[in-house]
Amino acid sequence: MSGxxxxxxxxxxxxxxxxxxxxxxxYTRRDVRSQFTQRPVETEVLLRLLTAAHHxxxxxxxxxxxxxxxxxxxxxxxxxxxxxxxxxxxxxMFPDDRKPLYSSLKLQGISDxxxxxxxxxxxxxxxxxxxxxxxxxxxxxxxxxCAVQNLWLAARAEGLGVGxxxxxxxxxxxxxxxxxxxxxxxxxxCVGYVDxxxxxxxxxxxxxxxxxxxxxxxxxxxxxxxxxxETPSSRIP
Amino acid sequence: MSGxxxxxxxxxxxxxxxxxxxxxxxYTRRDVRSQFTQRPVETEVLLRLLTAAHHxxxxxxxxxxxxxxxxxxxxxxxxxxxxxxxxxxxxxMFPDDRKPLYSSLKLQGISDxxxxxxxxxxxxxxxxxxxxxxxxxxxxxxxxxCAVQNLWLAARAEGLGVGxxxxxxxxxxxxxxxxxxxxxxxxxxCVGYVDxxxxxxxxxxxxxxxxxxxxxxxxxxxxxxxxxxETPSSRIP
Numbered sequence: 163m164s165g166x167x168x169x170x171x172x173x174x175x176x177x178x179x180x181x182x183x184x185x186x187x188x189y190t191r192r193d194v195r196s197q198f199t200q201r202p203v204e205t206e207v208l209l210r211l212l213t214a215a216h217h218x219x220x221x222x223x224x225x226x227x228x229x230x231x232x233x234x235x236x237x238x239x240x241x242x243x244x245x246x247x248x249x250x251x252x253x254x255m256f257p258d259d260r261k262p263l264y265s266s267l268k269l270q271g272i273s274d275x276x277x278x279x280x281x282x283x284x285x286x287x288x289x290x291x292x293x294x295x296x297x298x299x300x301x302x303x304x305x306x307x308c309a310v311q312n313l314w315l316a317a318r319a320e321g322l323g324v325g326x327x328x329x330x331x332x333x334x335x336x337x338x339x340x341x342x343x344x345x346x347x348x349x350x351x352c353v354g355y356v357d358x359x360x361x362x363x364x365x366x367x368x369x370x371x372x373x374x375x376x377x378x379x380x381x382x383x384x385x386x387x388x389x390x391x392e393t394p395s396s397r398i399p
Numbered sequence: 400m401s402g403x404x405x406x407x408x409x410x411x412x413x414x415x416x417x418x419x420x421x422x423x424x425x426y427t428r429r430d431v432r433s434q435f436t437q438r439p440v441e442t443e444v445l446l447r448l449l450t451a452a453h454h455x456x457x458x459x460x461x462x463x464x465x466x467x468x469x470x471x472x473x474x475x476x477x478x479x480x481x482x483x484x485x486x487x488x489x490x491x492m493f494p495d496d497r498k499p500l501y502s503s504l505k506l507q508g509i510s511d512x513x514x515x516x517x518x519x520x521x522x523x524x525x526x527x528x529x530x531x532x533x534x535x536x537x538x539x540x541x542x543x544x545c546a547v548q549n550l551w552l553a554a555r556a557e558g559l560g561v562g563x564x565x566x567x568x569x570x571x572x573x574x575x576x577x578x579x580x581x582x583x584x585x586x587x588x589c590v591g592y593v594d595x596x597x598x599x600x601x602x603x604x605x606x607x608x609x610x611x612x613x614x615x616x617x618x619x620x621x622x623x624x625x626x627x628x629e630t631p632s633s634r635i636p
Contacts, residue, residue, distance in 0.1 A: 166597070169604055170434075173427065173596035175558030180420035183413060184556040187421045188451050188549050190410065197407075209613075214425050216613050218548065221565055223600055223608035227616060234620040252533040264530065293501065293607065294565045296489040301565050303537065304585060307544030311455065312425050314545075315552065319421040321412030328458055328531045328538050340622045348541060359410035360403070363460055367406055370530065371460035376446075376453050379464060383471040385577045 187315040190359060194323030198274045198354035207320055208277065211353070214316035215281065218309035221301035222293030226285065227309050227348075230339055232278035237338065241350070242272045244334045245327060252329055267368060270327045275352035280335075281310055286344040306348040313351075323356035424552040427596060431560030435511045435591035444557055445514065448590070451553035452518065455546035458538035459530030463522065464546050464585075467576055469515035474575065478587070479509045481571045482564060489566055504605060507564045512589035517572075518547055523581040543585045550588075560593035 175181065212229050220226060232238060249269065256264050272278060283306040295301045314324045327350045335347050365371050412418065449466050457463060469475060486506065493501050509515060520543040532538045551561045564587045572584050602608050 166604055169597045169599060170595040171427075171598050173429075173434075173555075173558070173560070173593050176420060176423070176556040179416065180423065181556040183417035183420035184424045184552060185447075185451065186413070186417065188454055188553065190408075191454075191456070192410075193456055197410075210422075212617060213613060214422065216611075216616065217425055217428075219428070219430055219551070219563060221563075223602040223610075225611045225616075228622075229617045230620070230622060231617060232620050237620050248534050252530075255528045255533050256530075257528075267530075269531070288608075291492045293489075293504075293602070294506070296492050296566060297485050297568055298565050300540065303540070304544040304547070307541040308548040308551075310541070311545040311548035312552075314456070315421055315549075316425065318410075319413040319418040321410070323410070326456060326458075328535050329533060331534055338621075340624065342622065345622070356410050358407040360406045361408050362406060365460040365530070367403055371525075373460075374453075374462045376450060379453065379462075380449060380466045380468060383467070383469050383474050384575075385465075385467060385579065385582070387577065 187318045191314055191318045192323065192359045193364065194325040194352070194356060194359065195268045195271045195364070196274070197323055197356040197358055198271050198276070198352065199357055200276065201355040203277045203322065203354060210320065211313050211316050215309040215313040218305060218312045220305035221295045222288060224288045224292050224295070224302055224305065226283045226287045226302040227306050228282045228284060228345070230280040230282065232280065233276070238272055238278055240338045241278065241330070241335070244330050244338060245270050245272060248329045248331050263368065263370060267370070269329060271325050271352040272327065275325070275354040277353040279351045279353050280339055280347050281306060281349045281351065282341060283346045283348050284344055285346060303346065303348060310349045310351070317353065321355055322353055323359060325352040326350070327352060424555045428551055428555045429560065429596045430601065431562040431589070431593060431596065432505045432508045432601070434560055434593040434595055435508050435513070435589065436594055437513065438592040440514045440559065440591060444559070447557065448550050448553050452546040452550040455542060455549045457542035458532045459525060461525045461529050461532070461539055461542065463520045463524045463539040464543050465519045465521060465582070467517040467519065469517065470513070475509055475515055477575045478515065478567070478572070481567050481575065482507050482509060485566045485568050500605065500607060504607070506566060508562050508589040509564065512562070512591040514590040516588045516590050517576055517584050518543060518586045518588065519578060520583045520585050521581055522583060540583065540585060547586045547588070554590065558592055559590055560596060562589040563587070564589060
């Protein structure tokens with residue numbers, strides 16, 4: 163234990179300025195579809211983002227992620243076609259009164275962004291029994307999503323925007339990227355420099371949804387027995 | 400569109416100091432089990448953490464999360480018992496040569512931490528069809544994991560530590576917290592002030608695993624056809 167305690171470091175609160183910077187990243191981060199510039203993303207900067215992702219928490223120190231960095235126009239074109247096909251299916255799923263607004267939304271920046279990045283989760287990594295994953299098999303997927311968020315916040319600090327493209331058929335994306343069976347494509351991201359970002363989420367700006375009140379989302383000690391007040395989003399048809 | 404463009408704000412890179420603060424949060428964040436102090440967590444600080452979580456990206460602006468803030472000793476005791484039962488099951492799953500080390504690890508700080516927090520995902524929020532979730536039903540779970548990471552980094556900046564307790568039986572935890580069927584307990588977190596943190600992950604320090612080399616995890620354009628070099632964690636039995 164003396165060996166361990168020599169690795170303890172003082173860990174108080176950040177200075178006010180440091181803390182403000184962390185919150186600035188959290189609050190000004192946006193899901194970017196249209197604001198990418200053509201400025202190339204330097205390998206050095208990209209590696210800083212990937213290193214930030216790699217330092218996410220992972221269940222049992224499993225580090226289940228891989229990073230497929232896509233700069234190839236050919237691969238981007240295949241993914242774009244996969245998005246177009248999936249999005250056509252998606253439009254059909256919405257009620258008629260939502261279809262015009264849905265169709266007007268730009269939901270990806272695949273060809274606009276200099277870099278596309280698929281962050282995957284290798285569900286076989288670490289062998290059949292992973293510490294902390296014995297009772298919840300999805301912990302590795304959650305770890306990978308935490309890596310996405312680390313990268314997203316680091317990108318904001320570096321002046322890059324990130325957009326998460328989720329309207330993709332899983333089998334098609336796996337085929338394009340040649341992913342092994344045990345590897346799940348958790349996030350397909352568009353990454354590039356931005357000069358400007360919206361001050362509120364684009365879906366809020368366009369009238370698709372609104373920010374829920376935090377007060378309605380917080381409970382004390384247990385889920386309340388009475389049905390909570392209906393939230394605005396639950397009324398969206 | 401002119402209405403939208405009025406919401407665009409300049410969004411360049413952070414200053415060097417601001418960027419360093421974001422990376423400091425990312426690199427010094429730890430999964431805390433033993434370093435919690437008994438200093439009470441002020442409601443105001445806790446609300447800052449929850450607000451940071453609430454500003455995570457969410458698929459279709461679904462905001463699927465709720466926050467069950469647990470200060471009740473009775474609830475903590477029930478969760479502690481659930482952990483003890485699950486962890487006894489977990490130990491039995493590991494090979495004999497790993498059991499002594501596993502048993503020596505402290506894997507939760509349920510009673511040590513002044514605040515426990517369950518971040519949940521309401522899979523029914525937003526109705527049956529959610530933008531961006533049409534082709535991947537798990538996007539709401541990933542959004543919730545991003546909220547966890549936002550909170551974790553904000554906590555680091557505030558001088559608080561967070562530990563994620565994943566060795567819990569899902570049905571037992573749902574029963575204790577009285578979660579409705581559609582609500583998934585994504586993360587059960589222990590939260591409290593810390594004075595010190597390890598400089599490397601505790602599982603690395605104790606010899607359970609080691610940091611993988613980032614180079615081995617990054618691929619260009621597609622997953623390579625040849626089997627990648629075996630990584631240290633894949634050799635753990």
